[in-house]
Amino acid sequence: MIYHMCHAEEWAAAVAAGVYHGSSQDRADGFMHFSTAMQIVESARRHRAGQDGLLLLAIDAARLGDRLKWEPSRGGDLFPHLYGPLDPAESTSVQPLPLGPDGLHVFPELTFLQG
Numbered sequence: 001m002i003y004h005m006c007h008a009e010e011w012a013a014a015v016a017a018g019v020y021h022g023s024s025q026d027r028a029d030g031f032m033h034f035s036t037a038m039q040i041v042e043s044a045r046r047h048r049a050g051q052d053g054l055l056l057l058a059i060d061a062a063r064l065g066d067r068l069k070w071e072p073s074r075g076g077d078l079f080p081h082l083y084g085p086l087d088p089a090e091s092t093s094v095q096p097l098p099l100g101p102d103g104l105h106v107f108p109e110l111t112f113l114q115g
Contacts, residue, residue: 001111032082037110
């Protein structure tokens with residue numbers, strides 16, 4: 001399972017259109033940013049700190065085929081990057097990602113990749 005964070009309004013628009021092209025940052029970078037379960041909490045802290053109204057998308061990486069590339073990023077770790085749009089039907093789950101009282105996001109139970 002890999003994970004992506006987006007604003008609820010962006011996802012609602014994607015569901016209505018039948019296609020998600022990512023956030024403005026994703027589009028500027030030319031790919032959609034995903035994280036593994038081991039990476040997503042730190043990604044949220046670094047890139048989505050204090051942002052309310054987010055959703056956490058869970059996607060089975062195997063469903064994305066050759067559109068998914070694992071590329072080095074933060075600290076040389078490999079991160080999943082999706083080149084191309086995402087069909088909302090490819091999501092396994094979509095859950096709210098609320099802020100806790102400490103201002104950090106409260107994550108649901110995540111599925112970790114088996115090594």
